[in-house]
Amino acid sequence: MIKDHFWVFFIEPKVWQNKAYSELLIDHKQELEMPTVRGDVYLPLLNWQIYSRKERKLHAAFDAFLTENLDALKDVSLDLIWDGDGHNNNAALTVFRHFDSASVHKGLVGPKPQTAWLIGYALLERIHYLLVAGYDVYGNVGHGLLSRIYMDFLRMEGESNFLQLLPETARNRERENWYRGANPELKAYLTNPTFEKQSIPAIPYQTQDEKLELFGLIEEKLKPVLSTQLELATLNNPVLEKQFARLATFSGANTALLPETMFVAINNKDRQQFVTIIHNMAHLNVTSMFDEYKELIPEEDTITVTTGFVGSYANAFVSVDQSELAEFVDTVLALKTRADYTKLMDRFGVRRTSPEFWGHADKIHQASKQDNPIEAGIFDFNRLENR
Numbered sequence: 001m002i003k004d005h006f007w008v009f010f011i012e013p014k015v016w017q018n019k020a021y022s023e024l025l026i027d028h029k030q031e032l033e034m035p036t037v038r039g040d041v042y043l044p045l046l047n048w049q050i051y052s053r054k055e056r057k058l059h060a061a062f063d064a065f066l067t068e069n070l071d072a073l074k075d076v077s078l079d080l081i082w083d084g085d086g087h088n089n090n091a092a093l094t095v096f097r098h099f100d101s102a103s104v105h106k107g108l109v110g111p112k113p114q115t116a117w118l119i120g121y122a123l124l125e126r127i128h129y130l131l132v133a134g135y136d137v138y139g140n141v142g143h144g145l146l147s148r149i150y151m152d153f154l155r156m157e158g159e160s161n162f163l164q165l166l167p168e169t170a171r172n173r174e175r176e177n178w179y180r181g182a183n184p185e186l187k188a189y190l191t192n193p194t195f196e197k198q199s200i201p202a203i204p205y206q207t208q209d210e211k212l213e214l215f216g217l218i219e220e221k222l223k224p225v226l227s228t229q230l231e232l233a234t235l236n237n238p239v240l241e242k243q244f245a246r247l248a249t250f251s252g253a254n255t256a257l258l259p260e261t262m263f264v265a266i267n268n269k270d271r272q273q274f275v276t277i278i279h280n281m282a283h284l285n286v287t288s289m290f291d292e293y294k295e296l297i298p299e300e301d302t303i304t305v306t307t308g309f310v311g312s313y314a315n316a317f318v319s320v321d322q323s324e325l326a327e328f329v330d331t332v333l334a335l336k337t338r339a340d341y342t343k344l345m346d347r348f349g350v351r352r353t354s355p356e357f358w359g360h361a362d363k364i365h366q367a368s369k370q371d372n373p374i375e376a377g378i379f380d381f382n383r384l385e386n387r
Helices: 019-027 044-068 121-133 141-163 168-178 184-190 193-198 210-225 238-247 253-257 322-333 338-348 357-371
Strands: 005-010 093-098 101-106 115-119 261-268 271-280 302-307 316-321
Touching: 005 210, 019 044, 044 141, 044 193, 093 271, 115 121, 115 141, 121 141, 141 168, 141 184, 168 184, 168 210, 238 271, 238 302, 238 322, 253 338, 261 322, 261 357, 271 357, 316 322, 316 338, 316 357, 322 338
Parallel strands: 005 115, 261 316
Antiparallel strands: 005 093, 093 101, 261 271, 271 302
16 A cells, blocks of 8 residues: 555665676565566465565565665765656656545655655665566456565655655654554564665755745756646646645545545636645554554544646546635635535536536546547546436
8 A cells, every 4th residue: 555645756776887786686586576477376365474574575675785885975965866867757646545546746746745765776676567567457366465565664764765865863753643543563674674774865954843944945956857847836826836735735534535536627718727726634553454444543633635637536626716716725624524515516516417427527627638649548437426
């Protein structure tokens, strides 16, 4: 599993372009084996134990390698982060999870998230072969289950890489916060015990919220290549920006009344603009595929407001005249009960039972194609609510 909202950065490729690192990967090719190479997998939990042992061995080898090459890595700093070679806007990505699907977008979208990944080429390649090139959509349950469970290791590796940029106290604080209530053994995959005892990031932190400060420093470093396609400023309308910025402050348990994704159309004379409201559910941890509800902490839920369309499965449509936008925002911020949400949709919603539904859907698809003529497709309406 993954968090509902996080950012992804990449390690500067030149950092690992050396013979010692290549030899490390060759020496541990058995530990790097993907579960997907076996095809259909029976007894997936037994196989998971096998891969768990392999991952522990690989993790220990990386820890030893980093420690042995500490001099070469003495500047654990922002220089480790790829800057897109000054022109590639894939250098920073935002991932949103929408229940059992996810979407990836260029840029740093939304408020600063709880977690982030720092991915090197070897990790990126393993993710690709696990979930894309080597994944059999027609495989048995064991194949799918083991692939998803193994992804936990890769997620924790990316998170661990990011944590190395923080000083020790902040690193430990964030690690505990990200994995509250998790099995203590799992936290070992987030730790490079030997390396961390000797490594001190060469980043001059000035505040007590080092993670927030680090996000700001990375954002400044990558500013020349950051995509701004989904930022509210692209609306070129101060009224809309002000109201949606106000809406983006909505947080806490009452956000659970909102659907996962809501497409909002703003009508202004003969012009129509779209934004997406995304409900980000907070978790104590994401170490289990089952009984996710036990790990939810609604009081820490947030929402993200973007321009355009995020996600392939819309859950609700809303149509608002610009003159009524403040009223819409006030109504959302005042949500307390399911009855309040029903009233909101009675006032502004375009439900699937509405006679205007298909005409509105056509406008959504037209706007999507105009915004992204290459990537646009047909939205899946199978998860539309009718509350």
